[in-house]
Amino acid sequence: xxxxxxxxxxxxxxxxxxxxxxxxxxxxxxxxxxxxxxxxxxxxxxxxxxxxxxxxxxxxxxxxxxxxxxxxxxxxxxxxxxxxxxxxxxxxxxxxxxxxxxxxxxxxxxxxxxxxxxxxxxxxxxxxxxxxxxxxxxxxxxxxxxxxxxxxxxxxxxxxxxxxxxxxxxxxxxxxxxxxxxxxxxxxxxxxxxxxxxxxxxxxxxxxxxxxxxxxxxxxxxxxxxxxxxxxxxxxxxxxxxxxxxxxxxxxxxxxxxxxxxxxxxxxxxxxxxxxxxxxxxx
Amino acid sequence: xxxxxxxxxxxxxxxxxxxxxxxxxxxxxxxxxxxxxxxxxxxxxxxxxxxxxxxxxxxxxxxxxxxxxxxxxxxxxxxxxxxxxxxxxxxxxxxxxxxxxxxxxxxxxxxxxxxxxxxxxxxxxxxxxxxxxxxxxxxxxxxxxxxxxxxxxxxxxxxxxxxxxxxxxxxxxxxxxxxxxxxxxxxxxxxxxxxxxxxxxxxxxxxxxxxxxxxxxxxxxxxxxxxxxxxxxxxxxxxxxxxxxxxxxxxxxxxxxxxxxxxxxxxxxxxxxxxxxxxxxxxxxx
Ligand SMILES: Nc1ncnc2c1ncn2[C@@H]1O[C@H](COP(=O)(O)OP(=O)(O)OP(=O)(O)O)[C@@H](O)[C@H]1O
Ligand SMILES: Nc1ncnc2c1ncn2[C@@H]1O[C@H](COP(=O)(O)OP(=O)(O)OP(=O)(O)O)[C@@H](O)[C@H]1O
Ligand SMILES: [Mg+2]
Ligand SMILES: [Mg+2]
Numbered sequence: 001x002x003x004x005x006x007x008x009x010x011x012x013x014x015x016x017x018x019x020x021x022x023x024x025x026x027x028x029x030x031x032x033x034x035x036x037x038x039x040x041x042x043x044x045x046x047x048x049x050x051x052x053x054x055x056x057x058x059x060x061x062x063x064x065x066x067x068x069x070x071x072x073x074x075x076x077x078x079x080x081x082x083x084x085x086x087x088x089x090x091x092x093x094x095x096x097x098x099x100x101x102x103x104x105x106x107x108x109x110x111x112x113x114x115x116x117x118x119x120x121x122x123x124x125x126x127x128x129x130x131x132x133x134x135x136x137x138x139x140x141x142x143x144x145x146x147x148x149x150x151x152x153x154x155x156x157x158x159x160x161x162x163x164x165x166x167x168x169x170x171x172x173x174x175x176x177x178x179x180x181x182x183x184x185x186x187x188x189x190x191x192x193x194x195x196x197x198x199x200x201x202x203x204x205x206x207x208x209x210x211x212x213x214x215x216x217x218x219x220x221x222x223x224x225x226x227x228x229x230x231x232x233x234x235x236x237x238x239x240x241x242x243x244x245x246x247x248x249x250x251x252x253x254x255x256x257x258x259x260x261x262x263x264x265x266x267x268x269x270x271x272x273x274x275x276x277x278x279x280x281x282x283x
Numbered sequence: 284x285x286x287x288x289x290x291x292x293x294x295x296x297x298x299x300x301x302x303x304x305x306x307x308x309x310x311x312x313x314x315x316x317x318x319x320x321x322x323x324x325x326x327x328x329x330x331x332x333x334x335x336x337x338x339x340x341x342x343x344x345x346x347x348x349x350x351x352x353x354x355x356x357x358x359x360x361x362x363x364x365x366x367x368x369x370x371x372x373x374x375x376x377x378x379x380x381x382x383x384x385x386x387x388x389x390x391x392x393x394x395x396x397x398x399x400x401x402x403x404x405x406x407x408x409x410x411x412x413x414x415x416x417x418x419x420x421x422x423x424x425x426x427x428x429x430x431x432x433x434x435x436x437x438x439x440x441x442x443x444x445x446x447x448x449x450x451x452x453x454x455x456x457x458x459x460x461x462x463x464x465x466x467x468x469x470x471x472x473x474x475x476x477x478x479x480x481x482x483x484x485x486x487x488x489x490x491x492x493x494x495x496x497x498x499x500x501x502x503x504x505x506x507x508x509x510x511x512x513x514x515x516x517x518x519x520x521x522x523x524x525x526x527x528x529x530x531x532x533x534x535x536x537x538x539x540x541x542x543x544x545x546x547x548x549x550x551x552x553x554x555x556x557x558x559x560x561x562x563x564x565x566x567x568x569x
Binding site (some may be wrong): 012013018020039040041042043044047090143144145146147148151169172173174175176177178179202204205239242243244246247248250251254255258260269272273276277279280282 | 296298309329330331332333336426427430431432434435456459460461462463464465466489491492525528529530532533534536537540541544545546555556558559562563565566
């Protein structure tokens, strides 16, 4: 499923004293099957942008085309849009409202009108994928720890099997193993089913490791749109807009200033290790 | 006197059936000792559900121990008469800022805590300004907190606690929703309070890089403290940390991988500088 965003603008509270332009003239094309990272300072418009893609917010101006069709044309089914574009919110608490975790995860597929066995099979599979076993079935969402709530919220969306999966900071609050598990699970899902994934994240290390392409937002506009090494080459500019490069990128810069061979494309631990061993002729 | 002194702490959540009968118990904190001197900076790490937030909620008496004792600045947290004083001693910043934002305007929200403590008006607004500046949100003072981004809200919540000038600040994943620079600013703000005003800091985090700044790191697993030491001691144990669902800072991980590949590097490298120095030494010797 491809998404095309054309000259998108969004203003919160138009006409009030709190009027705030959150998105300015955004144009982007996201081809089918890409794994895209979206980074940007707090308040840069990431959540606002992704909430447009499943119709939660309606553009003040501009257009969004899904598989070539404008979602704003008359008669376009928002319900269909929401079943094919799944969004995991930034604060998972808002997404959990059923009496127990299993029922909660069933909510999405149930709304799709699927048969009961299919709903439950999907819910089980989704819970497994996020590391919640059967012992969590009957637990109230309110009794979960922060990280457990997040897993449950992700499972609820996964169970709908969307064609485009958008996750707004899915790993915030997860322990490192949980973070890696979720991201590995997304990478597998992406490889195996070829779905499009948009990952909003504040972890430069994570986006560097997993995505093909990074979109950098700043003050409501797109600042960079490139592969990870291309984006993090701008580390000085990134710092001016609240961001940074992964820690290993800084290590390679430090080594370069100390006379080591330049290795400016390095954004992951694996790449840094290779570059350093190469420089020492240990490879 | 120790500002925090907890012994054999146990906390059990009790689940009730629909009929209101106690059904099951969850031992979220299971025999924890925690001590802090005034001015200590302690980081707490641990897997999801390991009991960090439950322990943290004991420090300002939101929860009281099922077993064991906890003294905060000499006051027993189970003594209801001390509740007010304990809450003034230990300020808490929660995992989700939405739960602690009350005011309809940012500066009023920040003023809420100190005002309730009876801080005189003139002093009150000085404190509000100072703490909003400290978290870089002064320009947003007349905004509505509900309309701020996730990260902005979190900084307002921290300002609200800073304005109360507590002796001890407990931060439960304060940077989870912040961008890299925001994260650095918050940690710097907290460090400054710790270094210049000797505010005791208890920082719960899933960002390993933040824990390297602490004097001491406590690692929790299933309600128990399973490891405790300086950041260097703790992060030297790369495999141990991984086994317990945790990690080490990226630079520590890189050094560890290089060591496994045959380079003669020390354990527990924590900063870029340390790694670069050690690598220079190796390269110079070739
Ligand atoms: N409901 C709202 N009403 C008015 N303004 C809003 C509202 N929600 C967000 N904003 C403003 O719009 C801008 C973009 O917010 P958004 O939540 O999209 O940012 P973000 O990039 O997702 O930030 P974060 O990383 O903190 O989640 C911010 O300046 C924010 O203050
Ligand atoms: N209100 C509650 N009722 C029942 N059980 C609870 C409640 N709150 C937490 N628990 C359980 O207590 C245990 C410890 O939870 P706690 O929130 O302290 O973990 P945590 O270490 O802070 O985790 P996280 O990193 O996910 O925030 C978990 O197993 C959790 O499911
Ligand atoms: Mg957001
Ligand atoms: Mg917690």
